Amino acid sequence: MSSTTNSPQLSDTDRTTPDKDETPEVPPSAETPDDVVAEASGEDSAADESPAASKITAEVAAEPAEPIEADTEEKAPAECAEPAEAATDEKAPASDAEAPEEAPADATPDAPSDAPEEPATPRRWRDRNPIAARYVGWTITALSLGLVCFALLMPTSMEAFRPGIFVRIPVEAILGAGVLIFLPRKPRMVAATLAGLGLGVLTVLNLLDIGFNMFLGRGFNVVLDWVLFDDTKAYLEDSMGSAGTIAAVIGVVVLIIVLLAVMTLAVLRVSNVLARDRDKATRTTVLIGTAWVTCAALGLQLAGTPLAARSTFALVEDRAKRVRATIKDEAAFAKEAKKDKFGNTPGDQLLTDLRGKDVIFTFIESYGRSAIEDDDIAPGVNATLTAKNEELTKAGFAAKSGWLKSSTYGGNSWLGHSTFLSGLWINNQNRYRVVTAGEHLTLTGAFQRTGDWRTVGVMPGVQKNWPEGKFYGLDQVYDSRELGYKGPKFSWSTMPDQYALKAFEQLEHGKKQDKPLMSQIILTSSHQPWAPLPETVPWDQVGDGSVYKDIQKAGKKPGDVFYDSEKAKEEYGKSIQYSVTSLIDYVTKYGSKDTVLVFLGDHQPMAKVSGSKASRDVPISIVAQDKSVLSKIDDWNWTDGLKPDTDAPVWRMDSFRDRFLTAYGSQPNPSK
Structure with a gap:
């Protein structure tokens, strides 16, 4: 219950309104607990028609002002509020004409409270769980560093994935840390973001290299091979259907976006940790750099793999060489084809x-x-x-x-x-x-x-116009649409x-x-x-190919x-x-x-x-x-x-x- 309802009220005729500097101060007394509570709360008493209440008010007004000691509120018993509350509840309310307006609750001046003050509840999880937050932070930092090193050491073929390949020291990480440590905050954030995006692109290209080495026995050519994705999509549609192809394409796009985002966040995390304690980061970077130089100078290896790695620089150099060679080859081959x-x-x-x-x-x-x-x-x-x-x-x-x-x-x-x-x-x-x-x-x-x-040409794998037929010197080309086949496809193959x-025998031979x-x-x-x-x-029994329907259904997936x-x-x-x-x-x-x-x-x-x-x-x-x-x-x-x-x-x-x-x-x- 609020303090307003706990205090007795004075009538308009009995109310005395002293100046601010002349406010009477009542020393605490066990005989007048209601007055003490009311005065300490800083509120007006409710209108009260009883003679006792009027007498008390008059006496208070007549007494000279005395300073209230600092321990007034401390000496007032907590039980004092209870009699006042009971008395208030027993009195009949004053009439509308006589009752004064009650001050709003939010206008009540601050008063000391007997209840202990509760501390503010922590808003963030890390404030409520500092120890757990510390371990989570260490884990995120370790994962970020591991992800960066993985991208820098990642090979470009499945056969090269060996445990020893990831225990090497990448020189690119040492140089990158050296740059990030000494950059001011804004340039550091920009550099870390660009480095993260670069590592994400590098990882995507490495994955393409792995796929091309697996299927075509060579790495991905960043100049020539983009056109092959259209053929890949057609192959997936023939092998998996439209729904499976759409799902695969969406999965690839999501994977690329996630790689770019996660790699960028990882580099940003590492850069923030480095900047948090520059002296310690500098000493650690110098120590690891010294270890790299030592391993490189002595040719130290683990399971036949050099411990001092510079694989990212090597990959970038190799791709740059391939780009230059591809551009040069185009002009050279055009001359060769004329001979x-x-x-x-x-x-x-x-x-x-x-x-x-x-x-x-x-x-x-x-x-x-x-x-x-x-x-x-x-x-x-x-x-x-x-x-x-x-x-x-x-x-x-x-x-x-x-x-x-x-x-x-x-x-x-x-x-x-x-x-x-x-x-x-x-x-x-x-x-x-x-x-x-x-x-x-x-x-x-x-x-x-x-x-x-x-x-003539018989081309069951061609499913659209094929202008190359003229180059090959063919008078007639029969593609998959012109061979009269009415049976099912066998995965990519349009017909057995x-x-x-x-069909060749019937149409030509x-x-x-x-x-x-x-x-x-x-x-x-x-x-x-x-x-x-x-x-x-x-x-x-070959006929129009319908005989193959049961064979296709009985085949393996x-x-x-x-x-x-x-x-x-x-x-x-x-x-x-x-x-x-x-x-x-x-x-x-x-x-x-x-x-x-x-x-x-x-x-x-x-x-x-x-x-x-x-x-x-x-x-x-x-x-x-x-x-x-x-x-x-x-x-x-x-x-x-x-x-x-x-x-x-x-x-x-x-x-x-x-x-x-x-x-x-x-x-x-x-x-x-």
């Missing part, structure tokens, strides 16, 4: 020893040396090659095989195709654009130039290889032609993720295979067996004495299957019934049959065009 050993050779002087033959150039996706020599994959593939070679022999065919070194690895198949057909080393997207925009003679274009062959070959046929066929069933896989069916190295190897081997089986079965069923088949792999499968140290070699075979066709390449020293020996010759893929043209009667006439 052509057979550029001005007339059509009647090209391929004279193959006239009248139906020539088929076939690329088998990801058919690499690992399929024949890897211990986990080779048994099934080699058994298939042996069996199919016997079938070819029974059908009157013979084969010779060798090795080519592909210009690409793990993907980017079109780079391998263009290298093989153009005779130029095309190992990046910029070179591909340059050569396909020009008029360099391709192997398939040489057949077109003669005027003696009809040239057997169907693509059957099986028809009566005025000219022999030269065809370029891309088989895609062995494309990653190797699940689900098609199966061979009787040729007369991509996610169950692609992320498991052992399963990926197993299914990859099966896919190569299927593609080789489909192709050789087609030749033995629909081929003739005029058929010449050249088939090869475009590149090795990704590192998860072929291994991190795999070569770029791919097998190549030439199959024909006419013995004179194979006798033309006797000096190549290739292996008889479909399986090349381990020690068979290995040529760069770009050398094959000129060797083939020369072997079959073409006369060089270089372009100027």
Whole structure:
């Protein structure tokens, strides 16, 4: 209850209002507790009509003012308020005319209180829990420092991730600490923010390097490789569907934003800790710097890894060199592409020893040396090659095989195709654009130039317009939309290889032609993720592809295979067996004495299957019934049959065009 209701009130007629300096002071008395409480509280008494109350008021007014001792409130018993409260409750309230206005509660002057004053409640968690806050702060600082060191020491390939790689001393951290310690606050915050963003970008590029090394056997090219993300998105849509692709893209974007933000906050945290005690930070930095210099001078190592690290500087230098080399290579390659050993050779002087033959150039996706020599994959593939070679022999065919070194690895198949057909080393997207925009003679274009062959392309992996068909010298291109397929997709592959070959037979090869046929066929069933896989069916049951619906439903899911190295190897081997089986079965069923088949792999499968140290070699075979066709390449020293020996010759893929043209009667006439 408030002090206003505890105090007796005086009537208007009895109220005495002394001046401020003349306020009567009543010494404390046990006989007048109500008066003491009322006077100490600084409030007017309520109106009271009793004679006793009037008498007390008059006596108080008549007494001279005396100073109140400092311990007045201390000596007043706390129980004094209780009788006043009871008396007030028993009195009838004064009439409206007689009752004075009560002062508002907030206008009451401060009065000493008997209750002890409570301390203010801490508003922040760290104020309420200082010990826990201290440990949390240490933990955040340690994590921030660890994150910064991780970014500075992070390798660019999965094979390089070893425990010892992160116990080194990064010189970049020492130099960065030295700068941040002595900068004023605002420049320090700016420098720390820029350094954090830089480390975030560096981490993203390192992650890209890891992915490119895993799939393509090389690092990320900051100049050329951005265009490949569109192909990656298309691959994800074919393999995972639209919903999965959208989720993956969102996840990547969120990851990049989080990396940039967290790395920036980490550097800011470390910089604040350094600035908090500059003397101690300086001594520590000098000590660690001395340790780095000592390790570098003595060449100290841990598990074969130098303790004194400068990996970030090395990575930046390497990327800068690659950028300069890429820019320089563009101009050099443009000049190289204009030179052509057979550029001005007339059509009647090209391929004279193959006239009248139906020539088929076939690329088998990801058919690499690992399929024949890897211990986990080779048994099934080699058994298939042996069996199919016997079938070819029974059908009157013979084969010779060798090795080519592909210009690409793990993907980017079109780079391998263009290298093989153009005779130029095309190992990046910029070179591909340059050569396909020009008029360099391709192997398939040489057949077109003669005027003696009809040239067609069967491209089941192409799902949109393909202007490169003109560069390759193809009279007709059949992409996935023009092959009449009504069956299901098999992950990325739009249709089984057997169907693509059957469609080729119906659309071109099986028809009566005025000219022999030269065809370029891309088989895609062995494309990653190797699940689900098609199966061979009787040729007369292929139809429009509807027969594959049940096979596709019964197949394995991509996610169950692609992320498991052992399963990926197993299914990859099966896919190569299927593609080789489909192709050789087609030749033995629909081929003739005029058929010449050249088939090869475009590149090795990704590192998860072929291994991190795999070569770029791919097998190549030439199959024909006419013995004179194979006798033309006797000096190549290739292996008889479909399986090349381990020690068979290995040529760069770009050398094959000129060797083939020369072997079959073409006369060089270089372009100027």
